Amino acid sequence: MKPVAFVLGSALAFAAGCAHAQVKAHAQASVQPHFAHRFAIELTGNAAYYTMTVPQSVYAASARSDLGDLRVLNGAGEPVAYTLETQGDALSVNRTRRNVEWFALPGSNGDTSAGASLGVTIAADGSLHARSPAQPPTAQRHDELVDLGADSATIDAVWIHLRNDSYQGHVSVEQSDDLRTWEPLGDAELLRASRDGKMLVQERVAVDGLRRRYLRLHWADSEPDIGSIEIETSTRTQAVPDAAHEPWRDLRVRAGQANGEYLFDTDGAYPVDALRFGLPQRNTVVNATIYSRAGAGQPWQQVADASLYRIESNSGETTNEPVQIGANTDRQWRVLVDTRSGGLGSGLPGVAVRWRAAQLTFLARGNPPFELAIGDRMLTSAAVSRAELLTGGTPEIAPARLGEAKAVALPEAPPADAGQDRDATRRYVLWGALIAAVSVLALLAVKLAKGSAPGK
Structure with a gap:
């Protein structure tokens, strides 16, 4: 057997x-991915890294809400490392420093009128002037008075430049608009010391929360020998991205079944962060509730409440600002308008959506041509962090752009x-x-x- x-x-x-x-x-x-869309990538120069803003056509081609099905392929069809970064609401901050007028204050003589006990006079424009050109001796000083001037920029700090070869002392700062009422603002330890030919200096006093024109510096220890006083100002402006980074796209709106209901769809997983409405009739004011969902059959989720208006006057037409929301990749949208006052009247509203496009950076490993492939719902994101991708110091990153769509062989039908x-x-x-x-x-x-x- x-x-x-x-x-x-x-x-x-x-x-x-x-x-x-x-x-x-x-x-x-x-497990072999099948990408529904492929695009050529056009490179500039000869670099190891390339970057490009993800255009609208890529969002429209994605089968996922997070661009997780995106891949960058080299000429051999091999995937290469990449990172995707969504640009935030960046602020452009410009910092400058300028000298300001300051006055060494004598002791009080009992006169409590504005500026009298401080040895200064206030001009019509608010600027301060010393009653006497002579400054009191250091031994007789207790405080310094600082005139910040009429500056609309944000003041972040006061720099007190010392002449002393060696000094360490504590200063507290108060603020006032009328030289009568003073509010505490902050304090700091000033230091000026030298050792082995090296100088250690700390002369900056942060003044977060400053709202008044005048400052008073009070010395808890001995008064230093002040050479000059500067203020550090900053102007913050919203960084304005170009059209590729923050495009507006008009969408087609249709009336829903309910009275005051309007529906519209996006054709891709755009990270929408604002909606702009155009009302069909002048002199209209309505309250609206905005909803969204990822797809049919899912419940509507409330996104925002908004007051929409279009008012005509002798000076022109006024409309509401775009409705700001958090990044939302849902494809289906619904607007419910309060109809108790007539709603929008006749006609459909216009709707445009805005999104902040992601920045794609990839490592050009292998030989060209490179291409961007997307459209396989079964894939998950393969993006790495920027720190992981950009190793070896500060590499050169060259620009790239999306080229023409390439033909994709469809799966054979049964x-x-x-x-x-x-x-x-x-x-x-x-x-x-x-x-x-x-x-x-x-x-x-x-x-x-x-x-x-x-x-x-």
């Missing part, structure tokens, strides 16, 4: 091996007269050969069994 067991075991092992190979081959074929997939014939042939082989082995086993029976 041992030969029979051996033959049967070999047959089963052969069948199991063939089945495993078939399953493995099918699994390997199934025959019209068969409900089978394209691999059905191949699988049937393989399984038929497997069954035939096992049958032959089984027949041989039966013959061997008869030949080894007693009496044969």
Whole structure:
């Protein structure tokens, strides 16, 4: 019986091996991504890294809400490392320093009128002038009075430049608009010291929360010998991105089934952060509630409440500002307008959406041509952090741009007269050969069994 067991075991092992190979081959074929869209990437110069703003066509082609199906491929079809960064609400901050007028104050003589006890007079424009050109000796000083001037810029700090070779002392700062009422603003430790030919200096006093024109510096320790006083100002302006970074896109609006209901769709997973409405009739004011959802069959989620208006006057037409929201990648949108005062009247509103496009940076490994592939819902993001991607100091990053869409071979459709997939014939042939082989082995086993029976 041992030969029979051996033959049967070999047959089963052969069948199991063939089945495993078939399953493995099918699994390997199934994990190969199929991108619905491919775009050429045009490079500038010869650099290791390239960057580009993700255009609208890529968002429209994505099958996911996070661009997780995006890949950058080299000429051999290999994926390369990349990072995706969404630009935030960046502020452009310009910092400058300028000298300001300051006055060493004598001790109070009991006169409490504005500026009198301080030894200064206030001009019509608010500027301060010393009553006497002579400054009191250091030993008789207790405070300094600082005139910040009429500056609309934000004041972040006061710099007190010392003449002392060595000084350490504590200063507290108060603010006032009329030299009568003073509010505490902040304090700091000033330091000026030298050692081994090196100078250690701390002369900056942060004044966050400054709202008044005049400052009073009070010294808890000995008064320093002040050379000059500067203020550090900053102007903050919203960074204005170009059209590629923050595009507006008009959408088609349709009336819903309910009174005052309007619906519109985006054709991609754009990270919408603002909506702009255009009302169909002049002199309209309505309250509206905005909803969104990822797709049909899902519940509507409230996004924002807004007051929409379009008012005409002698000076022109006034409309409401765009409705600001957090980045929202939902594709379906709904607006419900309060109709108790007539709603929007006749006509449909105009709607435009704005989004802040992501920045794609990739490492150009391998040979060109490079391409951007997208559109496989089964993929998840392969993006790495910027710190992981940009290693080795400060690398040169050259610009790139999205080129023309490339032709993509679609999966073969199943025959019209068969409900089978394209691999059905191949699988049937393989399984038929497997069954035939096992049958032959089984027949041989039966013959061997008869030949080894007693009496044969």
